[in-house]
Amino acid sequence: MCPQHDDAAAAAPVPARDAAAASAYILPVQADRLDAGMKHHDHYAQRLPPWRNALRNRLIPLVRLETPYLALLQHKMRTPALDSYFAFTANLGTHTFFMVMLPILFWCGYTNVGRAMVHMLAAGVFWSGFLKDLLCLPRPLSPPLSRITMSGSAALEYGFPSSHSTNAVSVAVYAIQMLRSSPDQHHANLYLAGQMLFYFYAVSIVFGRLYCGMHGLLDVIVGSHLGALIAVIQLMYGERLDAWLFDDTYVNIIILTLVVFVLVRVHPEPADDCPCFDDSMAFAGTVVGVNIGAWHYARTGFAIDFPIPSTVPFDLKTLGLLVALLRIAVGVVIIFLWRATMKSTLFRILPPLFRLLEQARLNLPRAFFLNASKYTSVPTLLGDDNVIPPASELPHMLKNLAHPRKRSVSIGPQSAADAYETLAYRHRRRRESVSSLDGTLPEGSPWSPVARESDLGNEKGKTSLGTGLLPTPISSRVHSYEHMMGRPELAAITPPESDTDFASEVVQSPLEEENEKRELFNKLTKPRVRYDVEVVTKIIIYAGIGWLAVEGNPVLFQLVGLGMGVSP
Incomplete structure (x- = not known):
């Protein structure tokens, strides 16, 4: 195990006097400070x-x-x-x-x-x-x-x-x-x-x-x-x-x-x-x-x-x-x-037992778990068990099973892993876009870069991968879905049957990137x-x-x- 490094807990420890009344939810990223790892997509x-x-x-x-x-x-x-x-x-x-x-x-x-x-x-x-x-x-x-x-x-x-x-x-x-x-x-x-x-x-x-x-x-x-x-x-x-x-x-x-x-x-x-x-x-x-x-x-x-x-x-x-x-x-x-x-x-x-172990340095901390020294009591936790739920949730679960149409259909990042992958993919697409404008490929790229928007507009006889083959309904549809990857703002857009030019990727300033990241993480469930x-x-x-x-x-x-x- 690695030492505990929960940024959320470290950034906003729960005061002992307020632990019992503290909210059971916290943001994974503070509104005024993003995770350090996000700044360079690493x-x-x-x-x-x-x-x-x-x-x-x-x-x-x-x-x-x-x-x-x-x-x-x-x-x-x-x-x-x-x-x-x-x-x-x-x-x-x-x-x-x-x-x-x-x-x-x-x-x-x-x-x-x-x-x-x-x-x-x-x-x-x-x-x-x-x-x-x-x-x-x-x-x-x-x-x-x-x-x-x-x-x-x-x-x-x-x-x-x-x-x-x-x-x-x-x-x-x-x-x-x-x-x-x-x-x-x-x-x-x-x-x-x-x-x-x-x-x-x-x-x-x-x-x-x-x-x-x-x-x-x-x-x-x-x-x-x-x-x-x-x-x-x-x-x-x-x-x-x-x-x-x-x-x-x-x-x-x-x-x-x-x-x-x-x-x-x-x-x-x-x-x-x-x-x-x-x-x-x-x-x-x-x-x-x-x-x-x-x-x-x-x-x-x-x-x-x-x-x-x-x-x-x-x-x-x-x-x-x-x-x-x-x-x-x-x-x-x-x-x-x-x-x-x-x-x-x-x-x-x-x-209390965990606090004694922590004082004696005998505890085994894990990331994303708050140490006992940072709280005085554990509040009532709702939805904390994915294996056997509390009895109070059984009526709701049975109702859902009786009415399976009451399901959740979600579009967009739902977890921190989703958000980081969305940001990383956006960053990659932007690098590929800049490289394609220069006529070069990104170093170490494991797949072909996305074609430039100008190529799509002026050379409709080529596929989205620039192979020179005639486009097919499947290839154009796949290309449309590629444009939607990493772009939650396009979630409400239904990809057309034919090839379509979406807004091209643009180079952003550092401030714009930070705002983009903050907006994305603030939409996640806490x-x-x-x-x-x-x-x-x-x-x-x-x-x-x-x-x-x-x-x-x-x-x-x-x-x-x-x-x-x-x-x-």
Whole structure:
């Protein structure tokens, strides 16, 4: 980890006497002072180690190159029905969906499937988040793309790779292989329908990220391969891991827990305020809680050993549908109560402890998190959890799911990463414009510069790339989308079917550039203050959720008469 270098927090620390009443939101850039990295368009060169910045610079041209073609795809396919469908089904690839569904697998006796899903999804969220924060690659520019989503936090993350694609492909590959390994247990038509369903699920989620303008081809290709790799590893070594974990000694569970915390420790620092780390911490805590709970539950006498140790006894015919639904409802309510009570409790207990650790120089600060010495209490945080939301938000979420047309379609930068990429692309276009006027190419340019406006006006027989070929509807449309990249002021303009001259790029004075940057950043949604105690709080809460899913609630079910009558 790097030393804490949150400019927003450093520029405007929260006074101790005002912390409790302070607003939960701050501007990423102060109105009277822009980030130093913006002045020369080298924000990432200053924030990242040279090797990470070099990798980023090699991949950025690919992100920019595919953007106009993605915009063309979106323009050709968009309909209100598809907008609603892909915005709605994107929820089936989110952390929230899986974290709500996974405990039900344990409570219904599918412990082997539940454990596999937990490990795969945790690995997918962690490693996709690891790569996001390592490379800090933006999502494809908007405009020309419109971003269609029901999640307000999705666009705040970096784009590469797509965690939706990773999650969906890992689940699909695992499920399809499990179906193929036991076809004799299913009716032929049901067996085939199950496979086709999971193929369709994966393709729908992955393609939906392109359609919704949330990711590019590079993002979903790498995300899909990462998900497939995780599923293959789980299929090859998952049973061995379970056998090793459920050994008689407690040493193995301690080793596995330490490995998870080491991975948390080496998670790279991002250059912008990206919530990927928060999601990784939630799933890291879940893995710890699930494995500790399963190891202990297997020894309580309440569990059975088939198909694996720590399996919750369950038989639908014996319990009845009503009891089965009731225990699911009770289990979900307990999880939400745990989250609500422990969150407020830890926010009261942890800050004094963190101040003592900070005084002893034993704290581990992270960028974009406010140290405990700079506040006296943590105010009520709204919308702070992308994995399991507070119970108060459930009615609103269910309303959105019931009316998928109530989605958000946004055009323009939505995060600091978007804004920096917009500025960098504008700067590049201006350099290319000046160079083309001189008849030279920018040094080290990985692609051909955009043609001059005079060329477009006087030589209509040439394409936008100056190749001398006759223009086509596709090439002219792509050229129109290229003109919209990095120019939010053109967001309301629909690119014409024929080639059109947009206003040419002009050289700006330093003052004009600064005003342009300030105006762009002031339009962004203000990120809230993030407190250092939130990291440990999230790990503890989600470790508790994992424990409740595999041990706490199953034991409670037996004690209150919602179980199979198994006694230790």
